[in-house]
Amino acid sequence: MRPETSSAWRPAQPGDRMQDVDTPALILDLAKFEQNLARLMRAVQPYGVRVRPHAKSHKCIEIARRQMQAGAAGICVQKLSEAAVFLEGGITDVLITNEVVGARKLRRLAETALAHPGARLGVCADDIGVVRQLAEVCTQTGARVDVYVELDVGQNRCGLVGNKDVVDLARAVVASPRLNFMGLHAYAGSAQHRRGVPERRAAVEAASQRAHDARAALRAADLPCERITGGGTGTFLYEAASAVFNEVQPGSYVLMDSDYARNAVDPEAPRFEHALALLTTVMSLRSADGNERATLDAGLKSFSTDSGPALPTFSGWRPYAVSDEHTVLHKTGDGPAIRLGDKALLVPGHCDPTVALHDWIVVVRNGIVEDVWPVDARGALF
Amino acid sequence: MRPETSSAWRPAQPGDRMQDVDTPALILDLAKFEQNLARLMRAVQPYGVRVRPHAKSHKCIEIARRQMQAGAAGICVQKLSEAAVFLEGGITDVLITNEVVGARKLRRLAETALAHPGARLGVCADDIGVVRQLAEVCTQTGARVDVYVELDVGQNRCGLVGNKDVVDLARAVVASPRLNFMGLHAYAGSAQHRRGVPERRAAVEAASQRAHDARAALRAADLPCERITGGGTGTFLYEAASAVFNEVQPGSYVLMDSDYARNAVDPEAPRFEHALALLTTVMSLRSADGNERATLDAGLKSFSTDSGPALPTFSGWRPYAVSDEHTVLHKTGDGPAIRLGDKALLVPGHCDPTVALHDWIVVVRNGIVEDVWPVDARGALF
Numbered sequence: 064m065r066p067e068t069s070s071a072w073r074p075a076q077p078g079d080r081m082q083d084v085d086t087p088a089l090i091l092d093l094a095k096f097e098q099n100l101a102r103l104m105r106a107v108q109p110y111g112v113r114v115r116p117h118a119k120s121h122k123c124i125e126i127a128r129r130q131m132q133a134g135a136a137g138i139c140v141q142k143l144s145e146a147a148v149f150l151e152g153g154i155t156d157v158l159i160t161n162e163v164v165g166a167r168k169l170r171r172l173a174e175t176a177l178a179h180p181g182a183r184l185g186v187c188a189d190d191i192g193v194v195r196q197l198a199e200v201c202t203q204t205g206a207r208v209d210v211y212v213e214l215d216v217g218q219n220r221c222g223l224v225g226n227k228d229v230v231d232l233a234r235a236v237v238a239s240p241r242l243n244f245m246g247l248h249a250y251a252g253s254a255q256h257r258r259g260v261p262e263r264r265a266a267v268e269a270a271s272q273r274a275h276d277a278r279a280a281l282r283a284a285d286l287p288c289e290r291i292t293g294g295g296t297g298t299f300l301y302e303a304a305s306a307v308f309n310e311v312q313p314g315s316y317v318l319m320d321s322d323y324a325r326n327a328v329d330p331e332a333p334r335f336e337h338a339l340a341l342l343t344t345v346m347s348l349r350s351a352d353g354n355e356r357a358t359l360d361a362g363l364k365s366f367s368t369d370s371g372p373a374l375p376t377f378s379g380w381r382p383y384a385v386s387d388e389h390t391v392l393h394k395t396g397d398g399p400a401i402r403l404g405d406k407a408l409l410v411p412g413h414c415d416p417t418v419a420l421h422d423w424i425v426v427v428r429n430g431i432v433e434d435v436w437p438v439d440a441r442g443a444l445f
Numbered sequence: 446m447r448p449e450t451s452s453a454w455r456p457a458q459p460g461d462r463m464q465d466v467d468t469p470a471l472i473l474d475l476a477k478f479e480q481n482l483a484r485l486m487r488a489v490q491p492y493g494v495r496v497r498p499h500a501k502s503h504k505c506i507e508i509a510r511r512q513m514q515a516g517a518a519g520i521c522v523q524k525l526s527e528a529a530v531f532l533e534g535g536i537t538d539v540l541i542t543n544e545v546v547g548a549r550k551l552r553r554l555a556e557t558a559l560a561h562p563g564a565r566l567g568v569c570a571d572d573i574g575v576v577r578q579l580a581e582v583c584t585q586t587g588a589r590v591d592v593y594v595e596l597d598v599g600q601n602r603c604g605l606v607g608n609k610d611v612v613d614l615a616r617a618v619v620a621s622p623r624l625n626f627m628g629l630h631a632y633a634g635s636a637q638h639r640r641g642v643p644e645r646r647a648a649v650e651a652a653s654q655r656a657h658d659a660r661a662a663l664r665a666a667d668l669p670c671e672r673i674t675g676g677g678t679g680t681f682l683y684e685a686a687s688a689v690f691n692e693v694q695p696g697s698y699v700l701m702d703s704d705y706a707r708n709a710v711d712p713e714a715p716r717f718e719h720a721l722a723l724l725t726t727v728m729s730l731r732s733a734d735g736n737e738r739a740t741l742d743a744g745l746k747s748f749s750t751d752s753g754p755a756l757p758t759f760s761g762w763r764p765y766a767v768s769d770e771h772t773v774l775h776k777t778g779d780g781p782a783i784r785l786g787d788k789a790l791l792v793p794g795h796c797d798p799t800v801a802l803h804d805w806i807v808v809v810r811n812g813i814v815e816d817v818w819p820v821d822a823r824g825a826l827f
Contacts, residue, residue, distance in 0.1 A: 072526045072827050085549060085827050119769060141770045144454045161770065164728040164742070165786050167467060189729055190785055220766065220773050221729035221740050252768065346546040347571055347603035358603050360546070363798040365826055368751050369767070384602065385751070386634065387501060387797050388523045388543065388826075391602050403572055404547050415769050416745040420801065422824040441824070442804040444747055444770075445454050445467050 075425045079432040082406050086344040087361035089421050090408065091318070091436075093428040095338035096126075099317050100133045102333035103299075107311060110303040115139050115158060115292065117314025120415045122440035123424060124152030126317065137183070139312050143172055144443035150179040152439060158185035158292070160248060160312065162193065162213065162221055168445070169197050173206035185209030187248045189222050191235050198239030210236045211248040211292065214277055216270035218252040226280035233286045246290035249274040250312065255297035256322060260329045267294070267301035275307045296323055300332045320414040322370035340408045341366055341373055341417070342425070343390070348403045355394035357401045359409075362389045366409070367416035373409035457807045461814040464788050468726040469743035471803050472790070473700070473818075475810040477718035478508075481699050482515045484715035485681075489693060492685040497521050497540060497674065499696025502797045504822035505806060506534030508699065519565070521694050525554055526825035532561040534821060540567035540674070542630060542694065544575065544595065544603055550827070551579050555588035567591030569630045571604050573617050580621030592618045593630040593674065596659055598652035600634040608662035615668045628672035631656040632694065637679035638704060642711045649676070649683035657689045678705055682714050702796040704752035722790045723748055723755055723799070724807070725772070730785045737776035739783045741791075744771045748791070749798035755791035 074088035081090065107114055113136040118127050127138050127149055137156025140146045146157045163172050163186050176184045188194050188210055201208055212232050215222035223229050229247075236244040254266030270293065278288045292310035294302030299316075302308040315323055318339035328334070343365075347358040362385050366373040372382040372390065379398015384391040390409070392401075401407075411417040418424070418438055426434040456470035463472065489496055495518040500509050509520050509531055519538025522528045528539045545554050545568050558566040570576050570592055583590055594614050597604030605611050611629075618626040636648030652675065660670045674692035676684030681698075684690040697705050700721035710716070725747075729740040744767050748755040754764040754772065761780015766773040772791070774783075783789075793799040800806070800820055808816040 072529070072825065074827065083549065086547075087826050147454070162728045165468075165726055167465065192785065219738065220768070220771055224731075344547055346544045349597075349606075356601065361826070363749060363751050363795075364801045367745060367749075369745050386602070389602055403574065413745075419746045420824075421826070442802075443454070444469050444743070444803070445456065 073435055074423055075432045075435055077432055077434055081342070081427050081430045081432065084342055084425050084432065086342050086406065087365040088342045089418065089424045090340050090342045091424050091426045092338050092340070093426055093433060095336035096317060099319065099335045099338055100129060102335065103313060103316050104134045106300060106333040107303045112303045112308060113310040115310055115312050116317065117160070117295070117312050118149060118440070119145065120314035120318055121418055122438045122443070123436050124149060124154070124439045125436045127152065127154050130317065136310070139314070140440070142443055142445060143168060143175065144445040145440045146184060147175050148440040148443055150175065150182050150184065155182040157182065158209070158211070160187060160250060162187055162189055164193055166196065169193070169200050172197070172208065173200045173204045176206040176208050177204055183209055185211060185245060187211045187213040187221070188232060188236070189213045191232055194232060194235045194242070198242055201239065201241035207241055207243065209243045209245045211245050211290070212236070214247050214249040214273055216249045216251050216273045216293070217254065217266060218250065220252065226277055229277045230280050230284045230286065233281055234284070237286060244287060246288045246292070247274055247277055249291060249293040249308070250295070251293060251298060252295070255295040256326065257297070258325060259327050263298050263326070264301055267298045267305065271302070271305040271307040278307070296335070297326055300329070315414055318414040318418070320370070320417070321374050321410050321412045337410050339414055339418070340376065340410055343407050343409060345401055345403055345405045345407060348401065357392045359390040359392065359407055360388065361409070362386050364388055365420055366411045367413050367420070369416060370412035373411045376408040376410060455817055456805055457814045457817055459814055459816055463724070463809050463812045463814065466724055466807050466814065468724050468788065469747040470724045471800065471806045472722050472724045473806050473808045474720050474722070475808055475815060477720035478699060481701065481717045481720055482511060484717065485695060485698050486516045488682060488715040489685045494685045494690060495692040497692055497694050498699065499542070499677070499694050500531060500822070501527065502696035502700055503800055504820045504825070505818050506531060506536070506821045507818045509534065509536050512699065518692070521696070522822070524825055524827060525550060525557065526827040527822045528566060529557050530822040530825055532557065532564050532566065537564040539564065540591070540593070542569060542632060544569055544571055546575055548578065551575070551582050554579070554590065555582045555586045558588040558590050559586055565591055567593060567627060569593045569595040569603070570614060570618070571595045573614055576614060576617045576624070580624055583621065583623035589623055589625065591625045591627045593627050593672070594618070596629050596631040596655055598631045598633050598655045598675070599636065599648060600632065602634065608659050611659045612662050612666045612668065615663055616666070619668060626669060628670045628674070629656055629659055631673060631675040631690070632677065633675060633680060634677070637677040638708065639679070640707060641709050645680050645708070646683055649680045649687065653684070653687040653689040660689070678717070679708055682711070697796055700796040700800070702752070703756050703792050703794045719792050721796055721800070722758065722792055725789045725791060727783055727785055727787045727789060730783065739774045741772040741774065741789055742770065743791070744768050746770055747802055748793045749795050749802070751798060752794035755793045758790040758792060
């Protein structure tokens with residue numbers, strides 16, 4: 064059991080003013096969050112596809128519940144231990160968009176499914192040996208699991224390439240009465256952050272063609288293919304419009320980050336707001352030597368730098384150096400005067416691994432804290 | 446209160462074989478860890494300086510206890526909430542090597558000190574207004590806190606530059622009967638990762654000269670300066686030998702990472718072993734197209750990439766792409782054959798923010814799990 068010491072340190076209470084929130088703390092702007100929720104559902108509505116938002120972006124049961132209330136058909140997660148958290152949180156349809164490998168994990172997958180008889184739990188597969196192991200453990204335990212064959216549609220990370228392999232794997236799934244073969248997982252991950260609209264469209268066209276061909280091969284082999292699922296915040300509209308995909312999986316749309324904001328805007332796609340920011344405090348200041356420097360109380364342990372540092376929401380100050388618990392801003396142009404103790408909001412470069420660093424999301428409307436939500440699946444790496 | 450779901454998911458139990466540990470999991474090689482502990486103490490012994498290891502590297506009470514048993518005089522932390530965790534864990538001398546700013550945090554600092562009357566709690570300062578606020582809250586609450594004036598010795602992040610400012614700030618500390626003015630915090634952070642030995646030595650010589658001059662200014666003003674503390678894993682031997690510093694603060698030495706291993710070796714300095722590694726599982730494999738690819742079940746949420754990706758401990762395979770929960774290795778030369786489900790050990794680029802991503806450290810000796818230690822101060826960002 065972990066001690067409660069760090070978790071007990073809540074950064075805020077409902078009713079606090081935002082400027083009194085302890086820092087560093089994730090701030091969710093509730094109005095923008097609700098806009099993002101609504102805009103996504105409105106954007107895909109004409110295409111009649113299911114929406115299964117990716118909860119790896121937020122790891123928060125309350126956000127998943129609101130996504131379900133907004134019309135989502137279920138959620139995605141990336142890890143089995145994340146699935147357990149959301150199933151325990153009452154989400155009744157969870158897809159692990161990832162392979163689960165190894166005897167210990169496969170047994171745990173079956174046990175997790177068994178523990179939630181009213182819910183659906185799905186998993187991806189790209190290896191026939193693993194599918195046979197999963198079928199065996201499900202037969203032994205009486206568990207029932209949805210299985211999607213993962214297609215590699217350009218990410219070059221997991222998944223199958225050849226249609227014969229797809230058919231063989233689907234057949235192994237169908238052979239087990241404890242496994243439900245659902246269809247294809249075809250996530251074009253590397254397409255999400257291609258900056259230009261034509262490049263993103265072209266990548267999804269190629270992915271759609273691949274999924275279309277794999278489905279044709281399955282049908283030719285008298286196998287079902289009820290669902291083709293994929294798409295992220297950068298491309299979901301193209302999957303939705305493809306007439307091949309019937310489910311989309313955007314995750315970051317609900318929080319947004321600087322990296323997605325660097326994608327060229329498609330005028331046909333909805334605009335998502337930066338609903339998530341990191342509140343920090345100016346903890347050291349120097350201006351005597353002409354170079355104005357403001358040091359914030361948040362660094363590598365409060366935001367992930369894989370897509371660059373978190374960026375100030377105000378102009379004239381830029382990150383100069385980031386260390387474990389500090390970000391040094393330098394004044395580079397016209398911008399606000401900064402005093403010691405001032406609060407500064409930053410937009411993370413990449414929301415998913417940033418949220419994973421925090422225990423809490425402080426939920427704010429009109430500058431007042433409405434609630435503090437736990438990052439329930441924080442640390443759910445397994 | 447956070448749900449126990451993710452934390453309850455322990456990756457191993459004592460007696461497990463390392464290859465059966467659930468992944469991704471941090472593995473501490475106990476023999477190497479004990480060597481690192483002993484080598485540090487032996488290396489500084491001739492200089493008679495105190496050792497105050499930096500616990501921000503490991504965030505683990507059990508590791509801090511072992512550092513104390515090995516002869517450390519206390520520990521450093523970077524955050525007030527970390528200090529609370531280690532004080533509650535029984536460590537009786539904790540220095541926050543950082544400024545604490547804002548009325549709410551200063552009150553919490555005083556309350557934390559009050560809650561541990563048998564322990565010493567220290568903090569750094571670089572602003573006279575903050576020192577006056579701290580003095581006031583300590584007077585109100587009856588708390589007693591050690592205060593160190595932070596010198597900027599080249600990091601350009603926090604701290605004072607001019608000796609007059611140092612003297613003025615020390616005087617403000619001394620003026621409060623509730624604050625103990627201890628001396629100077631002079632951490633040459635940017636020196637730690639300069640690759641060449643002469644560059645690291647020169648940076649510490651400059652820092653030592655700065656600290657020496659500041660101490661002379663304090664003495665000239667009839668102010669005490671009992672302690673000068675600083676130094677990290679890259680330089681602590683030079684601070685120890687400086688005859689200016691009387692306390693050193695290395696942190697990473699006990700775990701080690703790839704980044705520190707890139708420093709040129711000083712033959713006079715002790716060699717520290719990579720005691721910390723990340724155990725992963727090969728979850729997807731492809732070799733049909735000539736390019737062998739092995740995908741591991743750990744990515745940005747299991748190791749920090751600010752100093753590059755985590756690197757395999759075996760040859761012939763290199764990280765090609767890292768995403769939230771995956772690392773794709775490509776075969777680049779002679780190396781072991783890899784099968785699906787194999788375990789792969791990686792050495793993190795930067796141990797501090799990597800440990801902060803995990804709930805547990807699995808402690809192994811001779812390939813068998815001896816214990817599983819919580820990362821107690823994980824999430825202690827405040």
